[in-house]
Amino acid sequence: MLNVSRQTWLEILAEAWGSYPNEACGVLVARPEIDSPIVRFEPIVNAADSSRVFTLDPMGYMKAERRADDEGLAIVGVVHSHTHTAAYPSPTDVDEATKPLVPPTWHWAIVSLAWGFPELRSFRVTPGTGDTMTAAGIVEERVWLS
Numbered sequence: 001m002l003n004v005s006r007q008t009w010l011e012i013l014a015e016a017w018g019s020y021p022n023e024a025c026g027v028l029v030a031r032p033e034i035d036s037p038i039v040r041f042e043p044i045v046n047a048a049d050s051s052r053v054f055t056l057d058p059m060g061y062m063k064a065e066r067r068a069d070d071e072g073l074a075i076v077g078v079v080h081s082h083t084h085t086a087a088y089p090s091p092t093d094v095d096e097a098t099k100p101l102v103p104p105t106w107h108w109a110i111v112s113l114a115w116g117f118p119e120l121r122s123f124r125v126t127p128g129t130g131d132t133m134t135a136a137g138i139v140e141e142r143v144w145l146s
């Protein structure tokens with residue numbers, strides 16, 4: 001379950017619309033225990049500067065990680081927007097999500113702005129045994145606004 005406050009949802013939404021038509025991205029910070037409520041969304045520059053893909057700016061990511069560490073918190077997921085497609089992991093997202101250094105416990109939250117009213121969905125993506133998209137495990141989790 002992805003447990004976000006209404007305030008955090010508004011911040012995610014503001015970042016997504018603010019970056020439109022490019023994809024927005026950022027990280028979710030929480031206590032490290034699984035399913036802990038999200039403490040904050042931290043926007044990070046999309047280094048890909050693209051409407052089709054995102055790359056978390058490495059410096060921005062390092063800063064967010066250090067700040068979380070200092071507070072006894074952790075980065076527990078990533079949020080990005082899809083400006084032209086559904087709120088579902090793309091093949092590129094699955095490739096990124098299943099890289100060796102990406103924890104399989106991470107939330108992959110996606111905001112779609114493709115069809116008017118924004119939609120927020122979240123997934124856990126685990127590496128499959130093969131190298132095709134269907135081989136990876138994409139499991140949708142509930143988004144809870146608290």
Ligand SMILES: [Zn+2]
Nearest residue numbers: 080089090093
């Ligand atoms: Zn994506």
